[in-house]
Amino acid sequence: MSTLQFWLSFNNGAEKIRLPVNPPEIRVVSGYNWTDINLSQFGEFTVPSGHPLTEISFSSFFPRDYNASYCEYPEIPKPTEFTDKLSKWKESKKPIRLIVLGFGGRSSGLNYAMTIRNFTFEERAGSPGDIYYTLEMREYRFIKLAQVGPAVSKQTGVKTVIKADSKSSRPNEKTLPKTYTVKSGDTLTKIVQRLRTQGVKGLTVEKLYQANKSVIGKNKNLIKVGQKLTIP
Structure with a gap:
């Protein structure tokens, strides 16, 4: 060796x-x-x-x-x-x-x-x-571009273009989850909070419920252990 x-x-x-x-x-x-x-x-x-x-x-x-x-x-x-x-x-x-x-x-x-x-x-x-x-x-080089927008002076009213941040950063390489299996003690609110910590952005309880309405049923508060939810 x-x-x-x-x-x-x-x-x-x-x-x-x-x-x-x-x-x-x-x-x-x-x-x-x-x-x-x-x-x-x-x-x-x-x-x-x-x-x-x-x-x-x-x-x-x-x-x-x-x-x-x-x-x-x-x-x-x-x-x-x-x-x-x-x-x-x-x-x-x-x-x-x-x-x-x-x-x-x-x-x-x-x-x-x-x-x-x-x-x-x-x-x-x-x-x-x-x-x-x-x-x-x-x-492979990781590049993150910041949004460019005009800055307006309060005194003169002149717009100045702010340069984008060209500094390289290393974003998360991890693949985001596509499904979630309900565990004991889970609620839709807890699931959404957990998925947000894993990098799923913009997810709300209503979005998660609407994407899985056929699985959960009419009452969003009655989810069952073992149900497989699709993450929109």
Whole structure:
């Protein structure tokens, strides 16, 4: 076993994968974008124009059976469990997180939000049950744009445009719940409060009731344990 640990996670860590066999190499492509400017009388100049998205790729395999000589941990899942999960993450078109502990001899290692751009896998003759794969990813950047509006001076009446906040932030990557199963002691008010803390915005008791009127019935105060409510 090596000191490196390759982890992939999805939905704010709700789903995780640790690679059972570390890739023999990892390719990281990062740098700067450059813009060439031609100024009359002075000639051509090159200036940096931003940092491009980092690209990371590697290849390895998911073994059918545990082998202490190359497996990083003994309780390895079936190879199809890895391929099914990675395929599902790719099709979701949502970012995942890549963490490589110990990369470059640093305790922090690598830690990137990524999008899966390409995931290919195959079974080869001579090693039945093992699945060989290549994973290509590109960095995902979280950007939050603030609303832009005019500011009016009380003294002069002149409008001034307020610039948007271009500062990057990291929003919640977690998928919001789509249904809720009623538990003992629940009321629609308690359910709405609980869902709001989980990130469901704009939800009211009336909206929740109207979306589930056929399940709850005419009296919104009589909900039953086990009822499955749709979250509008």
